[in-house]
Amino acid sequence: MPGNKKRKVAVQATTGRAKRRIAQPARYRSTSEPQPREARIEIEGQRRTEKDDGAPRFREEQRDDGQSMREEERIEVDRRARGGETSIQFETGAGRHGTTVGQVPEADTRSRLDSRQDTSTGLAALTAEANRLLKNSMASQTWNTYKTAEKRLEKFRLQFNLSPLWPVPLEHLIHFIAYLSLEQLSPSTVRTYISGLSNWHRLNGYGDPTKHFVISKLLEGFSRGNTRLDVRSPITLPVLEKIVAALSHVCSSQFETELFATAFKLAFFAFLRVGEITSATRGDISNRAVGVHDVSLIFRLGEHLPYRVKLLIRKSKNDQRGNGYLLYLERFKNENICPVLGVYKYLQSRNKTGSPQLLTHYNGVSVTRYQFNSILKRTLQFINSNGQCYKSHSFRIGAATEAAARGVPEETIKLWGRWRSGAYKRYIRFST
Structure with missing residues (x-):
């Protein structure tokens, strides 16, 4: 980063096979080492300054007597200069409010055609490649x-x-x-x-x-x-805190509690769609969900707790080709729902074997969409909330609503949620 002699130390586990390279924005500095299979830990040599980012921020304004001009919690955006990389910070202290024709069979392993193969074999390989x-x-x-x-x-x-x-x-x-x-x-x-x-x-x-x-x-x-109203309610910060607190009463173990607490915190703070962090089914091998090697914990030099999580969204609704999108989540004052500390605690006890997906059970099996929805429903029932109004997408709706309530510009909300159109406006829902 120009004008800043910041140093980073990356501690990471290596893997036998290299990860597919994803085009990174200019501000993302990848290491020359193989991509890790476990979460990477980065240590920053010094604090990031406002000048370092060169991005719009909401900063606490001080009067001459030192008192804050703004009292309520704020959301700070650190928008990177180039697309594909965004920092989201929910910060406290200051701020603004026959044969079935058309069916495609499973793809065969890719291979080069051998000139010595006969014509029938060659055509079979071409057909498989076309499919x-x-x-x-x-x-x-x-x-x-x-x-x-x-x-x-x-x-x-x-x-x-x-x-x-x-x-x-x-x-x-x-x-x-x-x-x-x-x-x-x-x-x-x-x-x-x-x-x-x-x-x-x-x-x-x-x-x-x-x-x-x-x-x-x-x-x-x-x-x-046939106009239908979308009755899904937003899961806002107060609702999120209640849900996380109730998980210990509906989950079968402490590990499961931390697992789903991490899932819910990430779904909210990172504006995630449930398909971006869970598997479609138990046998899903598409690797579309965020993997453990897509997560980095970033520490400041001399501090024992991370202050930032770097998250790579591998594929999403608006990124079917898998170019990838980087998100940076910052520490939140309320530690009970802080996504950074949540990921940190979860990774300490996560099974190092099994699925490469970030969210896995203790036996290494991936968390599925069904399990995510099931635990959410049981938790809402425990806190006597209307489970019919809250769905997995309510986290994304709630994040957009919470940001708008705190005065975050619409273009910034659109950037955080990775929306390409005005569809984000339908996610902002204030109670009446």
Whole structure:
């Protein structure tokens, strides 16, 4: 960093295989050592100054008598000069408020074609590679959703004794949309299903009946007549503190308590989607979730507790290609919900073997989305909160709401939550 002779010491465990290189912003300094399998510890030689960052900050203003001009807690943003790297700080003390056509098989191991191979073997390798590339063109969850659309259409046809014709006749599609409407599916779900059927037709070289004028008008009418309110409530800081305090009463061990406390703190302070820190299922090997080697604890020289956590979001909804995004979480005054101290305590007792995912049970098995939601629901029931209003996404909603309540600029909230559009505005929900 220019103008600052800061030194960092990285203590890390090495791994036998190198981690895939992710393009890093200019301000991120990677070491020449192999990427660690365990959390990395960094020690800073001296304190970071405001001049070091060159970024907008909310600073406590002092009167001549030394008293603070602002009393309530604040959120301080340390925005990096380049994209892909953000520091989020919830600080205290001062601030502002037949064959199934279109189905893609599992990808084979990539290999070079041998000129000595016969033609049939060579074509088989090319087919496998083409399928691998096709599968990688979309997220696995999107493929699964599109497959659900095909199954839903199949169920509809069986129920009404319609022939399983492909490509799908226009009349079938019209009745299918009407059927989904009577089933009270949300407009967004129906549009996703129709997109899945559209994808099937295009993959197989057929004309796309979903682009017919009648279909577009049906979907428009569906959206206009089926407006639904998003009733998910924000998990704000007071609610988060209650949830974390109640975990010891619903978890089976002290380790599980620290595990889910860390999960909930990170979900809030890092504006995370639950899929960014949990596995979809027990057998999920996609490695989309934050891994233990994606986390660094940063210490100041001479201090025994970290003051910052560096978190690499490997893949997200807006980053399907896996370019990665760096987040820096700062210490929070309330140690009961501080994300930095939470990660620090959890890593001290985390099993060093098993899944490379950051959040794992004591036996090394990854935490799944279902388990995250289940523990959250049980905890909310324990504190007598309305579990129907709080979901896993409530942490992200709560973080945006809390930031807005403290006067954080909208562009900064958008940066923290990694939103690319104005969708972040729907996450800011003040109680009436």
